[in-house]
Amino acid sequence: MKFNINSKTLEKLLARVLPAIPTRTPLPVIENFLFEIEEGKLVVTATDLEIALTSSLSIDADENLRIVIPARLFYDIVKSLGDTQIHFEVDHNSKMKLKTDKGEYFIGYSDASEYPVIPVVDKGKSIEINGKILKKAIDQTLFAVSKEAMRQAMLGLLFELTPEGIKFVATDGHRLVKYQNKTFPFATEDKYVIPERAVTVLSKLIPEGDVKIYLSSTNIVVDIDDLELNARLISEKYPDYNSVIPIENENTLKVNTGELRSAVRRMLLFSTSNYQQVKLAITADNVEVSAEDIDRGSSAKENVNCEYIGEPMDIGFNTGYLNDVLSHFEEDEIVFKLHSPIKACILEPREQKENEDLMMLLMPVRLNT
């Protein structure tokens, strides 16, 4: 069978599904693209078994086809051809021929019988979210998803549909982030836990316009223009995060986000040893930020202006975690809500943006000194 595709068009399509190809896998068949032609439509699929990406393109072809073809090789070759018309020929000899005005290229393909089945999701239940809001929700929460499997569910991002809007929650036990957008209220309450990898891939694909999301009890499918992302949900129940959020943190510390962040970033250089900690010595109008690297004999101390209501307090944090949290506020001013040096601390924007509610929680560490 024969068909023609412009190399740039095909390159673009392949580049969009390529992120689902695993870099290492014990299952060689998923190092391939599933390459299907059905009723004049080319459909290319990639999967690492956790997520699948599918994209399609109308082409002029008489027959149907279902093969697998080495993903990176095929992509690299198509990309190397520049901008030209590719004349494809697929006969029954396990070689796909690509002919251009420059030359002829043959790529070995295989039968698709061993390619895993991508679960079909019932598209009954769907929601639509503005791409910008989805992107922001992910950008502000994803960093706090746990990297280690303490509990399966914490390896994912909690996605809640509630009458108060959508909520995204991530935690690794040391910090917790909750982002709520009230623009989209839902009649019922539903919770889904999306694996970190699916969210990471998704965040790079989100367009500015609306994104259609389909949800089943096992999978999430996101439709983005001609691309479909299908990811398996984490089935384990997400921990009851509300129970760890303190209600009575009566001491409030108002501080400029950028000033505190740049001080904490410098403290990273002074806290590279085992106890990676930074100390905040808080008084009515000043936070003394300090760190000490005993092994290397280095230390640092800076002062940042603040407005603090409460008893003077010395509190320690993991420097990296505090830096992470501070780096994920867009707002110029934030408020720390504190109770004591050993209880969870809450960070919020001084003024929440319209329709939003952002909260970060950070566990302190016991100070060495």
Added chain:
Amino acid sequence: MKFNINSKTLEKLLARVLPAIPTRTPLPVIENFLFEIEEGKLVVTATDLEIALTSSLSIDADENLRIVIPARLFYDIVKSLGDTQIHFEVDHNSKMKLKTDKGEYFIGYSDASEYPVIPVVDKGKSIEINGKILKKAIDQTLFAVSKEAMRQAMLGLLFELTPEGIKFVATDGHRLVKYQNKTFPFATEDKYVIPERAVTVLSKLIPEGDVKIYLSSTNIVVDIDDLELNARLISEKYPDYNSVIPIENENTLKVNTGELRSAVRRMLLFSTSNYQQVKLAITADNVEVSAEDIDRGSSAKENVNCEYIGEPMDIGFNTGYLNDVLSHFEEDEIVFKLHSPIKACILEPREQKENEDLMMLLMPVRLNT
């Protein structure tokens, strides 16, 4: 003692000598900068024992100082301070104090007694080379320096001073590059072998203007503005490369560099298995460029226009080496001088640039088929 330095000025100075700090070393002391103040001049030195970089700066200081200080930590801290005045205080407590308008930072330092001695080079014999010419000579030859220690001398770049100008030669036994610039004739003949690492570091530092080079029997010193590069020369004699350059390669193939290069680059994708080879089937007006990856069942064939004088010939090359060589010609058209499929092939620009003589030699490989 006390002195002040602007953080940006110091950052720039440290950044210039930092490339000589080794990433891994069994000798911890050379992970430090040698930090010296002498007669109102700050001199900072870094070395990996193979090369040393030294830069200096006039400062206002009453006393002299000679200490070592952790290189990367010190550089990172100075860089993190942004643009500000740093007030240094060095007392005899092994801590250097840096004070800015933001805060105070302490960095542990040590006595410099264990820091290696940088060889002093007799600055009697010096030459001056235009920076642009030196940069070009290095860019066109460095890639061919051997990466493995077959012979010690081949791990370096040969730098020849002759009555016909300066010559740079590199070879790894599979390919050889010789670049000659006739602008600088020398009365005597001298040969120096500069280690690959010294040339790599040097190539990133060369300014547009003239560069002063001092040569002794053991070291090369290059003066670049306020920076001095001092490198140990390789003492082993460089192999007699002239004996491997064939004189009678009577068949000439003229071809467009870019066209052949882009064909060969695509062939890289089709020659990833053990025999990484590309075949050139040369006739009077056409080169058929082809490659085959038997393991993966892929193959490719392209045609490139040419002007060939000689008997039709099939010749094979290592695809990566041919690509390297083609990538280092700036000229639009090149000439292959061939004798047979088993003898060294010479590549030259169709027209040499004024005062230049560039020659690349490539050993063919025996074709599989």
